[in-house]
Ligand code: DX5
């Protein structure tokens with residue numbers, strides 16, 4: 001069974017409490033927190049995502065799935081550790097070298113939080129292989145990070161499939177998460193390719209029936 005992580009990126013700021021309540025009732029498995037710094041990507045969602053996270057902490061026990069699209073990975077990890085999320089995912093492309101990747105991994109692990117590493121659509125999937133013994137999940141971006149509501153990039157399916165086979169053949173028990181342009185049409189292909197956690201933002205948030213939308217993805 002796949003799990004669904006609902007992104008709050010396109011949720012209405014003045015309805016955040018109601019949205020969190022409604023997605024919980026609708027059966028989301030995680031709340032996806034899209035942190036953007038205005039540097040790694042153009043948009044800056046730092047303040048809004050801080051608000052969403054604090055609000056979620058106050059009203060639900062749903063696990064927070066933090067996706068850092070930031071340049072200064074270390075400092076953002078430190079600030080998000082404080083809210084005790086379920087997982088923190090950072091981008092491989094934001095790190096200067098292997099040493100920096102490993103340092104970020106250790107920082108998250110020392111705090112008992114699950115570790116995710118993410119790659120953009122154009123980054124070859126082989127680049128994450130060396131980190132598989134140390135992470136809990138790989139987030140394969142299926143759109144360019146930066147905004148919600150974009151069209152799914154079909155070329156990413158091959159990367160999901162390759163990673164799924166490589167992880168299986170080498171005995172790595174990791175989650176494969178996908179993010180961007182996931183809806184009731186694209187979900188079938190990503191699941192067949194091996195993804196087991198689907199992030200969806202606009203498809204769920206813009207629907208009139210969250211429960212139906214989540215069920216259709218599962
Ligand atoms: C994109 C973000 C997303 C994304 C999901 O940079 O990481 O989580 O906005 O939204 P949809 O489902 O609208 O593509």
Ligand code: ZN
Pocket residue numbers: 007032033034067179199
């Ligand atoms: Zn995301």
